[in-house]
Amino acid sequence: MIRVLLFGMLADMAGERELEVPGKESMTLADILDHLQRLFPTMNDAMFLLAVNQQQTSDMNTTISNGDEVAIMPPFSGG
Amino acid sequence: MIDFTEEQIERYSRHIILPEVGGEGQSRLLESKVFMIGAGGLGSPVAYYLAAAGVGAIGIADADVVDMSNLQRQIIHNQDRIGMPKVESARETIQALNPDVKVNTYNYRITEENVREIIREYDLVIDGCDNFPTRFLINDACFFEKKTLVSGAMFRFEGQVVTFKPHADAKGPCYRCLYPEPPPAGLVPSCSEAGILGALAGAVGTIQAVEAIKELLDIGESLSGRLMIFDALRMEWKKLKLHKDPGCPLCGENPSLTELVTYEEVCEIRAAGQ
Numbered sequence: 001m002i003r004v005l006l007f008g009m010l011a012d013m014a015g016e017r018e019l020e021v022p023g024k025e026s027m028t029l030a031d032i033l034d035h036l037q038r039l040f041p042t043m044n045d046a047m048f049l050l051a052v053n054q055q056q057t058s059d060m061n062t063t064i065s066n067g068d069e070v071a072i073m074p075p076f077s078g079g
Numbered sequence: 080m081i082d083f084t085e086e087q088i089e090r091y092s093r094h095i096i097l098p099e100v101g102g103e104g105q106s107r108l109l110e111s112k113v114f115m116i117g118a119g120g121l122g123s124p125v126a127y128y129l130a131a132a133g134v135g136a137i138g139i140a141d142a143d144v145v146d147m148s149n150l151q152r153q154i155i156h157n158q159d160r161i162g163m164p165k166v167e168s169a170r171e172t173i174q175a176l177n178p179d180v181k182v183n184t185y186n187y188r189i190t191e192e193n194v195r196e197i198i199r200e201y202d203l204v205i206d207g208c209d210n211f212p213t214r215f216l217i218n219d220a221c222f223f224e225k226k227t228l229v230s231g232a233m234f235r236f237e238g239q240v241v242t243f244k245p246h247a248d249a250k251g252p253c254y255r256c257l258y259p260e261p262p263p264a265g266l267v268p269s270c271s272e273a274g275i276l277g278a279l280a281g282a283v284g285t286i287q288a289v290e291a292i293k294e295l296l297d298i299g300e301s302l303s304g305r306l307m308i309f310d311a312l313r314m315e316w317k318k319l320k321l322h323k324d325p326g327c328p329l330c331g332e333n334p335s336l337t338e339l340v341t342y343e344e345v346c347e348i349r350a351a352g353q
Contacts, residue, residue, distance in 0.1 A: 005317075007308065008234040047262035051319040056257070056306075058324060071319060073308065075258045076232035076239050078275055079117045079209040 002032065002064055005071040010048060014040045023066035030060040032070055048074045081106040087179065091133055104296045105133065109179065111295045114138040114201035116189055116217055118165040120280030121207030121231045121287060123155035128288035130173040130180045134295070137173065138201055140185035141165040152277030189213060191339035194220040203294055205287055206230040211261040212342040218243060218254035219339050222329055227294050229302070230254065231287040236276050238283035238309040242290055242302035245323060245330045251303035256324035256331075261342050279311045 004019040011017045014036075021035055029050060037043050051071040052062055064070065080103055083091075087109075094100045094108075111134050115122050118141040129137055143165050145156040153165075160168040166184035173182050185197065189208075194216060198204055204226050206217050214232070221228040225246035232239045245253045286307065293299045308317040328335045 007310075008237055045263055047258055047260075049257045049319075049321075054317075054319050056252075056319055056321045058326075071317070073239075073306070073319065075211070075214075075262060076234040076237065077209060077211050077214065078233035078273060079119050079121045079207040079231070 001066060002027075003069045004032065004036065005069065007072065008074045008076055010043065010046060010072055010074050013042050013046070023064070023068075027064045028060060029057065029062040029064055029070065032064055033060070036072075046074060048072050081109055087133075090177070090179075094132070099298045100296060104298070108133050108292070108295060109135045111203070112136040112138070112201045113203050113205060113291060113295070114140070114198050115205040115207060116140050116213060117207035117209060118153070118155060118169040119143075119149065119207060119209060120152040120233065120275065120277070121284040122169070122205070123153045124281050124284035125205050125207060125231075125288045125291070126155055126169050126173055127176070128285060129291060130177045132288075132292055133177060133179050134292075135179070136181040136183060136201075138183040138185065138197065139166045139169050140187070140189050140197070141169075142186060142188045152275065152280045154281070189216065191216060191220075191341050194339070195224055198224050198226050201226065203291055204228045205291055206232075207284065207287070210344055212344050214254065215261055215342055216339060219329055219336065222246070222253050223339070228254075229287050229291045229294065231283045233275055233279055233283055235274055236279060236311040238279055238311070240283055240286045240290065240302065240307045240309075241305065241321070242294065244294075244301070244303050248301065248303040250323055251301075252321045252323045253327065253330045255329045255336075256327045257306070257321065259328055276311055279309070282309060282311065 001020040002023050006014050091105045094105050095102055113134050118139050145160045145163050145168050155172045156168045164186045166186045170182040173180055204221050227244040229242050243253050245251050290302045304321050306319040325332045
């Protein structure tokens with residue numbers, strides 16, 4: 001399983017802070033996002049930074065395997 | 080090094096006995112200048128702790144006046160100051176706490192016209208503002224002026240803290256390496272509608288103050304390149320390792336932004352349309 005962590009408004013949109021996505025052969029970060037955007041269509045317009053195993057990445061071709069953790073972090077504005 | 084007065088030796092004794100600070104570090108703090116954007120939830124604890132630490136000059140920018148609804152979290156103000164400009168209220172609190180601190184107040188909005196000139200006078204900048212346009216403006220201005228920026232932000236029960244200093248840390252990102260531009264309007268909660276746990280501001284702002292003091296003293300590990308995320312409901316801190324984005328529109332290899340830009344305030348648009 002791949003652990004997906006959602007924060008801020010994204011967690012509110014999804015109604016969950018943590019999801020599990022079944023890992024598949026040669027899965028990429030783009031596949032994970034596709035999967036989430038199908039589940040939560042409002043995510044399509046959202047802005048966020050992505051981290052795989054606590055490391056920021058913008059490479060959608062990053063391979064994701066079982067046991068990996070994907071964090072999806074929107075910006076906060078409150079002060 | 081500054082010649083301390085007897086009162087200063089007593090006031091700062093718990094700093095001075097720390098080997099990492101010492102007389103030299105305390106002297107450095109007394110000679111430091113910090114600029115803060117926002118005298119609100121985050122700005123309150125930041126201003127309190129920087130003042131207590133003896134940071135020599137604190138500049139505070141905020142265009143608002145103290146409102147009753149601020150007092151649930153903006154602890155630098157109090158009930159007697161309702162209606163007073165927040166920067167004046169902050170000045171009174173700081174000066175009552177520590178007369179060593181010089182307070183410079185900016186009772187107006189920070190804009191692309193004034194921001195660079197203002198921050199040029201300071202050693203470090205703290206972002207505790209409450210909107211995206213200002214966050215991007217401050218990031219860009221700090222990048223152009225080569226100022227270290229300690230950024231804090233909150234959403235309901237969650238907080239983020241990170242330091243940006245791409246001028247000093249070759250691998251360190253700027254805010255736009257995380258978020259290249261402000262999010263679209265529909266995805267920003269209206270400022271007044273977005274609730275916030277008051278004490279969360281204390282937790283997040285205090286971390287900003289800690290990081291600012293570390294940066295001024297050049298001690299410990301900088302929070303450049305690391306995003307700290309606090310979840311108060313679950314009482315969890317998470318840490319994401321960040322990197323400089325070579326494609327960043329500001330600090331990347333081929334930047335498209337070579338001067339300051341102003342974004343529209345989403346909350347104001349929404350309020351006007353209501």
